[in-house]
Amino acid sequence: MQVGVPSANSPQCASPRPSGPPYAAGFRAGVPWGHEVGCRASRLGVAAAGIGSVGVKPATMPTLSGHHYRTGLPVRVTWEGESVRRVDAVAAGACADGVQIAPALLDIQLNGYAGLDFSRPDGLERIAAQLAALGTARFCPTVVTGSPEAMAGTLRTLAAALAADGGLRAAVPGIHLEGPFISGLDGPRGAHPAAWVRDPDWDTFQRLQEAARGAIRLVTLAPERPGAEAFTARATAAGVRVAIGHTAADAGAIERAVGAGARLSTHLGNGLAARIDRHANPLWPQLARAELYASFIADGHHLPAPALVAMMRAKGEERCILVSDAVAQAGLPPGRYTGIGGDLVDVGADGRVTLAGTPYLAGSGFHLARCVAHAARVATGLPAAVEMASLHPARLMSVAPGGLEPGAAAHLWAFRLGGDGEPQTQATVRGGRVVYGAPGGS
Numbered sequence: 001m002q003v004g005v006p007s008a009n010s011p012q013c014a015s016p017r018p019s020g021p022p023y024a025a026g027f028r029a030g031v032p033w034g035h036e037v038g039c040r041a042s043r044l045g046v047a048a049a050g051i052g053s054v055g056v057k058p059a060t061m062p063t064l065s066g067h068h069y070r071t072g073l074p075v076r077v078t079w080e081g082e083s084v085r086r087v088d089a090v091a092a093g094a095c096a097d098g099v100q101i102a103p104a105l106l107d108i109q110l111n112g113y114a115g116l117d118f119s120r121p122d123g124l125e126r127i128a129a130q131l132a133a134l135g136t137a138r139f140c141p142t143v144v145t146g147s148p149e150a151m152a153g154t155l156r157t158l159a160a161a162l163a164a165d166g167g168l169r170a171a172v173p174g175i176h177l178e179g180p181f182i183s184g185l186d187g188p189r190g191a192h193p194a195a196w197v198r199d200p201d202w203d204t205f206q207r208l209q210e211a212a213r214g215a216i217r218l219v220t221l222a223p224e225r226p227g228a229e230a231f232t233a234r235a236t237a238a239g240v241r242v243a244i245g246h247t248a249a250d251a252g253a254i255e256r257a258v259g260a261g262a263r264l265s266t267h268l269g270n271g272l273a274a275r276i277d278r279h280a281n282p283l284w285p286q287l288a289r290a291e292l293y294a295s296f297i298a299d300g301h302h303l304p305a306p307a308l309v310a311m312m313r314a315k316g317e318e319r320c321i322l323v324s325d326a327v328a329q330a331g332l333p334p335g336r337y338t339g340i341g342g343d344l345v346d347v348g349a350d351g352r353v354t355l356a357g358t359p360y361l362a363g364s365g366f367h368l369a370r371c372v373a374h375a376a377r378v379a380t381g382l383p384a385a386v387e388m389a390s391l392h393p394a395r396l397m398s399v400a401p402g403g404l405e406p407g408a409a410a411h412l413w414a415f416r417l418g419g420d421g422e423p424q425t426q427a428t429v430r431g432g433r434v435v436y437g438a439p440g441g442s
Helices: 032-044 123-132 148-164 166-171 202-211 228-237 251-260 283-288 305-315 368-380 382-388 391-397
Strands: 063-068 074-080 083-089 099-103 105-110 136-144 175-178 216-221 241-244 293-297 320-323 335-338 344-347 353-355 412-417 423-430 433-436
Touching: 063 412, 099 382, 105 123, 105 175, 105 320, 105 368, 105 391, 123 136, 123 148, 123 166, 123 433, 136 148, 136 166, 136 423, 148 166, 148 202, 166 423, 166 433, 202 216, 202 228, 216 228, 228 241, 228 251, 241 251, 251 283, 283 305, 293 305, 293 391, 305 368, 320 368, 320 382, 320 391, 368 382, 368 423, 382 391
Parallel strands: 063 099, 105 136, 136 175, 175 216, 216 241, 293 320
Antiparallel strands: 063 074, 074 083, 099 412, 335 344, 344 353, 412 423, 423 433
């Protein structure tokens, strides 16, 4: 498959830069979708700095050809095994169909998709296939608050699926445990069932980790709960990332959590009380601590655009991560469905997922590429949004990121933009294995 974007002489390159909301202006990498970057690069030619090789013959290896998502330059990416071997400049005519090449997406918060969840024996395999067609090569299956038996059962199901399939193991850098160690208060608790919320407890966690065969790599907790600081320190020492979320913590509790090793704010701006003090609230201390990454659900429902832009600016682009928080009902037609734990949820015509008959969100109805598209439109531009959904979560989880340079892991995403601005995946490569579409190029 040959991939690319319009040449410098095309009508698309002659068109004016798309306009955006005034509060997004000035954000670094704020050119929507790399439009001007790509067209300018085409006018300058294809001799791009930083494009090189390690001296192998591309003809014997799979390739993708297209325009580099950040520079706009036409390139051919060649990989061998699990690693990129060459990134060569090519003539603009070698790239067609308006397709760009970027690192494949990594979603660290995903509860399910397209009517599927992880409690089913075939859930992980089928969800992985659905996501690969949407540009997400890797993801952290997320297990939320429930009875100890239900949580352990889902973890055992995931562990069995991972043990049986090396391809799935490559797709899953770890399991995300979101609960049960979260706030029990209405508002911060979100849609998690109050009956099963509890204080952080190492023995409880160890039983869940045993059910998961050691695959839990990320835990979200409320740092104000008794035992949270000691739990955070112990989990961090064991190689498990700890995140702050679903919390009503004050600044002191957040400071102690960061000191003990917490390194992420889970879906910052959500999982909070509906009304908070203008100064003494959980937001400012998390935004202020440089040690914390912050994940955001950029689906247009969880955060209004001005809030998303303001928090990203405060946190700093390099510490921002995009997640989908997609639930099993994501991608389904509008209607009423049974959610995790038996609660009814409504899916609106706009993809908004709420607890049935209420305005309260119950996860997201969008996959990660749609969140990338929304963040790019209202806040960051395409290059930064892609990296917030690929390179940054990989760095948090200490796993190899995808990349368009020799030696990088071959996690690649080839896509074009539809008329509505949404990404349309052409190919997804996970660790050198094409899991959607087909490789090709000139």
